[in-house]
Structures are given as C-alpha cells and as structure tokens.
Amino acid sequence: MRIKNEMRLDFPAAGKNESFARLVISAFILPLNPTLEELSDVKTAVSEAVTNAIVHGYEGGEGTVRLHATLFEDDLLRVDVIDAGRGIENIEMARTPFFTTCADDERSGMGFTVMESFMDAVQVTSKVGRGTTVRLEKRLRACEEQAARRA
C-alpha cells in the first residue's frame, strides 16, 4: 500500500507531552477532514498509549517516547507509540479490562480497552527490559465519504 504521509516524533517521557502528542496527531490527520468523532477516537487512543509509555514503560522516570504515524493511500491511519522501557510480561493479561499493575496509583486498568474500542485494531509487541510498541490502526471513513461525494 502506498503511503500518503508519514511522520516521526521523539519526545521525553513527561506528562506535559500527553497533550502535545494529542495535538500532533490531530494536526497530522486534520487535512483529511476527519469527523469530530474520528478525531476524538484517535486522540483518546494515542493519549492512552502515550500515558502508558510514560507511566508504566518508564515508570515516571526518564526516557524517550516515539510517535510514528503513517497514513496510507486508502486512508488507513497507523500510529505506533514506542517506548524503550520496562516492557510487558504478559500482554494478554495487560489487555484485560480492569487489569492494572498500579491500582494504588488509581489507574483503572481500562486504557487498552479504551484503545480497542476507539480504534479498528490494536497490536502490542513487547519485550521485558527492552520496551513496548503499541500499534493503533483506524480507517478514516470521513475521507471515503468525501471521495464518494466528489465522484
């Protein structure tokens, strides 16, 4: 599949970059005229993944989070959120609703569930001690409708 646009951004694992990452991904897809719903879905999912990288991957310490977004010809958006942090021991368990390793920190364990419900696909690859990549994918339908209208 051909690529329409692509971007990579590295930023330090700091809480203030959660809103920055949301702004960046919004700006990346805005030229496609997404619906407000689509925009919110993508922002929320990216926010979850970036927060996880900061809070769990680097456990609040130093590190770099990479946001790698690709937009394919068929308006499939792919966002990889990558950290080189602690990694996830049991991915299946981590993705279970309400599972959290930070209950005392008042995490609800719903981050992955939120990502799954707002995106078409969520893929997690991780290696303990090496880091985690969360791949979020969504077809932006608004673009399709526009193309149909133009045709």
Place this chain on the structure above:
Amino acid sequence: MESFPEHCGEGNDSMLSYEKHRDRLTVRLAGELDHERVGPIRAELDALIADPRVKHLVFDLTGVSFMDSSGIGLVIGRYKALARRGGRVSVAGATPRVDKIFSMAGLYSIIEKLA
C-alpha cells in the same frame, strides 16, 4: 437564602472550582482531563473531601473537553473514599464522549448520573 453556597473556591490553575452546600460538594472540572492534569486535581479534591461533613460529591463535567481513562481512576478513587464513610458520588454534565468512556468502565453501576 437556603441555596446560597457556604464556600466557593477556585483552583490555582482554575481547572477546578467548587461549591459546598451542607453535606454536598459540587466540583466543576474544566479542560482536558488526562493523567498529567488529574494529579493536581486529585490532590485538591482530596483536601476538600477530607472534610468529614462531605457526604455527597458531585462531579460537574460540563466543561471537560477531553478525557481518557485517567478520568475513570479519578472518579472511582473518590467513590471509594466517600463510600467508606457512607457517602456517594454523582456525575453531571457528561458529554457523550465522557459518557461512553464511563459506561465502558461500568461506572454507572456505582455512581449516579445526573441530567
């Protein structure tokens, strides 16, 4: 006269404002409710509900423009604190987005949703 609030306050960064009336504390949150911003809000809220007279905490979320799962944690945490002293928590003004996320987490089985 009766409906006059006893106390009013404004958070430093005005993310939070509140109104106390008898045993009810109404907290208005505004802006983007993510992990970064929930931290200071939680601290401020906990100072407010440290007052044992508070039995009913109402979150007014009308002004919340963004929320992720950090918001779920904030509400559930306060619910636990209030439930321990026989109190309760309600949510008002949730946008359809916020509603969807709360419903996903089954929050409405433990807290009341006000119109």
